[in-house]
Amino acid sequence: MAIDLNEYNSNLKPTWCPGCGNFLIHMSLKKALSELDITPSQTYIAFDIGCNGNGADKINTYAFKGLHGRAIPLAAGLHLANRKFTVIADLGDGACFHEGLDHLIHAIRSNYDITILIHNNQNFALTTGQATLTTDEEKPMYGLPDSKPERTLEPSEIILSPNPSFYARGYSGDMQQLTELIKAGIQNKGCSVIEIMQLCPTYNEECTPQWFMQRIHKVEDSANTLEEARKIGTITNENINTGIIYRNTELETYYELQENRKDSQSELVDEVNQYDIQKLFDQFK
């Protein structure tokens, strides 16, 4: 029933480091689309800049590789113009929590019906290993031989505070679970945020597959309250929970709250016509 995965492949080979989490994240995304019967021509992916963004020409869907930090507002603009497309924003922890943090907060608060995939490899990898807010506080990084002076921040705190419609955490080493999470995120009506713990053997070599295996626990049931979600979502030295952490199915999407658009049967892309402005002009006195 599912679409042939080759349909989603371009003729280019990936350029990531051996063992990079991006291989399986990329494959999970393709599998999720395939299993949901969403064709390459029904998909539009906004890629950010970073190692993840180097996958932009390795996947055969409509895509836009834009600017660093801006994948989310780009995806929002794509989505609002034609809601029939499955729109995905694909970005790293540097783009999401540094350059474009405002966009994440406002996209969740606006509740656009898009899916945001955050590749959290705990550093800026494409620029050869600078610290992000998820980097371990003790770890020496590029230009910071004595580690970063700023505190580490918990992504789940940032994502949960604006009360998201959907928040899940996956792991690049568990393709089966990640595929299911991406599917659930795409199917969720509203802004779906999927944080993906990503292996980075080059710049985050301490966090090996074994390191993750010792810490990852799958949660079966998502939390019903934000308070509960914070407990499940918090990462400790011993524990990283994966799975759907929180859902809020009560929230209306941004488009549904547009008084002038909510009952419209057509999409903005279908409406580019010459409009007679005579009536509006006549209202001027």
Added chain:
Amino acid sequence: MNMPTNRYCIKLGGESGQGINTLGILLSKAIKSLGYDIFSYREYPSLIKGGVASYQIDFSNKYISSSSQNCNILTILDPEAVHEYLHSLNPNGILLYDDSKVEFSPEEQGWITQNQIHVIYLDSEKIAVEAGGSSIMANIVMTSFLWKLLGFNPNDLANIVKEIFASKGEEIINKNILCLNAGYNTSEFKEEYTQRTYIPNLPSEKKDRKILTGNDAIALGAISAGVRAYYGYPMTPATSIFKYLGNTYKETGILIKQAESEITAVQMAMGSMAMGTRALTATSGGGFDLMQETISCAGITETPLVIVLAQRIGAGTGVPTWTGSSDIHTAVKSGHGEFPKAVLCVSDIQSGYILIQQAFNIAETYQIPVIVLTEKQIAESIFTVETLPRALQIQRGTYNGENRYEITNTGISPRWIPSFDKKPYLNNSDEHNQASQSTENMDEIREMSDKRMQKQSTLLNNLPEPVLYGNPQAQTVLVGCGSTKNPILDAISEGMNIAYLHYEYLFPTRTQTLLNLVSSGKRIILVENNQTGELGKILTEASGYQFKEKILKYNGKPLFLEDILNIQI
């Protein structure tokens, strides 16, 4: 000093937030309803309450589109404003004020005497209260007294008062009318006052005309052009485009989004354009700076993008509510790297309405970012128009193909609206080959750069030469763009023997007409509302011609009609 003869000018001055704008619109509508052409402009500080503000109305029996430097009647509603605006009166002008606390300095007293200013104090609050109105209706008393100074019929003013206050209920309207009549009929009025004024004769034909701002025209043009989404972030003087599109969104169905930043607004606009609808964003200089990385991104990805840049004066925060055209160079040079773009320059209602439509046609046909420049003096000023020009045909330039960035003679590659039954493609801000695969191959880098830049040559060939207004035989030719056109055309209308070369399509830049004028030995004067002659720099770069004479004004005020009339020719 050359004084304008075809027009009459009144100015209201008061405290900001005191209702000056409402009175100004009331008077604009009332004077327009008599059959005059009006041009109204506001000066106000960047704060909500306090400080002084003014509203100036020029009116004529011919089309006018500029402000006079000086007024014939100054009506003052706040003592501070007297000192601010007194010197903007013409000799023999009338100063009307309503606050007994006003004290003139010896210097002011001397100036008043020397210029034979007729000073009238009217206790408007007392008149309003005695007529049964509230003290705030003193403003209506002042307005109707002014109306009598102008020699107009009170019924014409009453009609507009009823229209403007229609939503306030019958009691408020009736009280305002009582105050209006009391102000008009007060015994304080002396016949000698009217003899001091020269009012242009009414036009013989009374046409149904409308008043609207430059930003209204841009918004109407955008609606006409099929814009279906507006993404904005508030910044004066661009914000009123957002206001108009928001207030009409039920009729138009346009999606309106107030974004969290200008970066978001322009990214959303680019995303919606990439998906295949038409989306607009508008901002001023600071917001435009934030949008520049996205302009560059639209350039290399060949994504259509249209941005309105409504200019105000100054770097940094500058002087937020004052006018100028100091962002021309920023617009033309915007974005890092090298890529084609277009810059169009609005000057009035007609050009605002048409150029925004043209901007979308160019952006989509050539797959480039297009910047539409306007200025506070156009954006927020009120013009009189009878009709709008015929709307342009929508041109989208889409066609199917194999490769998104195929190399063609025109430089224009296939672009198709994303659709479930069409081949998907990548818009790639990495340098890329024809198939949109990222590349670091030196031949591919050069070929794709050449392909993109070819579009600028193709566009330039299809753009019109600048328009030459006025007397083509005149020895003096002024050169400008944007609002500069308006006082110059009004000066020509006053009989000034000059020609004026006007740039509407600013970039890429056509230079043949300019070079012909230069080689025919004309005296060329660059006129701009900025410090360094930004249009001049662009023209010099394109033509090699160095401007020898420049008139540059950069004090926050627009180029007034007198600024042009006083040019020695």
